[in-house]
Amino acid sequence: MAARRGLIALCLLLAAGFAALGVWQIERRAWKLDLIARVEARIHAAPQAPPAAAAWKTDMAYTRVRVQGRFLHDRETLVQAVTDLGPGWWVLTPLQTTNGILLINRGYVPPERRDPRSRALAQQPGVVTVTGLARASEPKGAFLRSNDPAAGRWYSRDVAAIAQAHGLQRVAPYFIDADATPNAGGYPVGGLTVIQFRNSHLVYALTWFALCGLCIAGTRIAWRSGKGD
Incomplete structure (x- = not known):
């Protein structure tokens, strides 16, 4: 009985952890898509003069x-x-x-x-x-x-x-x-900037949510197996 309860507690704990990781990856995906959109807008905009020294800390990337x-x-x-x-x-x-x-x-x-x-x-x-x-x-x-x-x-x-x-x-x-x-x-040869952002966050999120589902399924199995005790 104690071992079954420990197993159920572990499965629930893991399910919560995997769910949290899945939500985090969804949030990361939203951030990455926003970043990609902002960079795309910047690289296709007309060139501008750099900011004055007082504003050098402004985000200027791309x-x-x-x-x-x-x-x-x-x-x-x-x-x-x-x-x-x-x-x-x-x-x-x-x-x-x-x-x-x-x-x-x-x-x-x-x-x-x-x-x-x-x-x-x-x-x-x-x-x-x-x-x-x-x-x-x-x-x-x-x-x-x-x-x-x-x-x-x-x-x-x-x-x-x-x-x-x-x-x-x-x-x-x-x-x-x-x-x-x-x-x-x-020489030198310019124009070789590589602009590429990995965006596998959806795959990672689905993986974590799938593991969460497996843990929930394990919890149900352990719970039902103990009903006859």
């Missing part, structure tokens, strides 16, 4: 922006990248504007173009206009690989760490992925 300034080519940073064009590097270059510094991901270069001298045509001085997508900073590093600023090894686009490593002041807390507008000489 907002299309257009900005003018001068590249600080001597302070570029190479971040390891794996793209549809193969492995290589992202070229992140500070852009000095009248509103502070914006870190620009100018795009991809293959290993043989890592040396800035191999893409000298794209290193020219002067005022430039950059159009692209604002992206959230990627702090610390990549999976199992931490950034090592002292050694110049970068695995993620960590805006704050890159700014500190190069002694940059008044830097926006996000970076900009440049669009596919060609650079002189062909």
Whole structure:
């Protein structure tokens, strides 16, 4: 009798837990669908000027922006990248504007173009206009690989760490992925931003609710089996 009651209590406890997880996944799905809708609206909107420094903490992720300034080519940073064009590097270059510094991901270069001298045509001085997508900073590093600023090894686009490593002041807390507008000489190659959000929350929710149903069924079986005691 005590064992049956313990089994019933365990089944009910598990059913409640699985139901709660199912509801949580439904809520996560609603949040994810809203996020996808907001990002879709932003990436297809007309480009806008970045906010003033006082509003830099505003959520800018995937907002299309257009900005003018001068590249600080001597302070570029190479971040390891794996793209549809193969492995290589992202070229992140500070852009000095009248509103502070914006870190620009100018795009991809293959290993043989890592040396800035191999893409000298794209290193020219002067005022430039950059159009692209604002992206959230990627702090610390990549999976199992931490950034090592002292050694110049970068695995993620960590805006704050890159700014500190190069002694940059008044830097926006996000970076900009440049669009596919060609650079002189062909490199870096911009416009390679991947926008993809996993949305398996409905599958997860149905799984948790199914497990909840199994636990309820187990409770009924245990309850009925004890009626003859």
